[in-house]
Amino acid sequence: MHRKINFVLMFCAAVLTTISVSAQKAYWAAPDDSVALKLIAMDKMWSESNCSPQPGLKEVFAEEFQGTATNGTRYGKEYAMTSDVTNLDRQCKLGDVKIQFFGDNVAIAYGNESSIHKGADGKEYKRCLVWTDTWMKRDGKWQIIAAQDNVVECPK
Template identity: 35%
Template sequence: MKRIGLVAAVALAACTPAAKQPGGSKETAAAAATSARPSDGESEAYMRKAEEDWAALAVRQIPGLMERIIADDYVGVSSGGDVRDKAKQVAGEEADGTFVSSKLEYVHYRHFGDTVIAQGQESLKRADGKPDLQLIWNDIWMFRDAKWQVVASQDSVLPAKQ
């Protein structure tokens, strides 16, 4: 009788998901979470498109963009030194006619697992003929809840070239 109970216990243990995967269920859950994250190349393509669209907000509306790419716990520092949460950042991203074009010059990405530091530069052409604006910036992206979002950013204005 003990032998039948032992055989049943061994058979039951062999059928559990933790037994099927080396290392048990914690490693299985971690592997599943990691596999849900897109590859670095796919992630960069998504982020680059989002960064291009963010730069384009200076000249045209893109409804819902900021709500999608900015995390709820976002904190950013504008080129003027204003500290903004998500609500202030979303409210402040309306084209007002100051700029006629915006171009993303470059973006470099550094991957640290579920965190990516994006550093880039963009050029904005003014409508009033005043000197154009050059911004350099850093965005911190995190992969949480199955999506990439910006959790922090900081912009700086490059001085005009003489």
């Protein structure tokens, strides 16, 4: 009899836990959300690394970070943190960034940026990107675990 009661109690606890975890809804961050503002500030630091080295980037990326570059190649944390000081962009500008939270530990940043970029031919042009960064909070620290960048036509 006690086994049945224990089993029923354990089963009910498992069901309730599953329901509460699956019931977490995604929500968009308010403009003044302190966590969203922090994530946007870190995304800004990364976007500005195209124009000048950003020593604080080491803390922004998780060790297992994986990104997809505009040419489709994948890259890791080391590459993401590296600025090519021999070919820096100019006028790096972070555009609009929206943050969507999925529970307390995952967020997606949807954003865009632009800069004056020097092509392989040596000519400068305005380069515009749209991107998606996936953030995860572990041990009290938010870090990017994945990113994808796409080159788009710059608005006129």
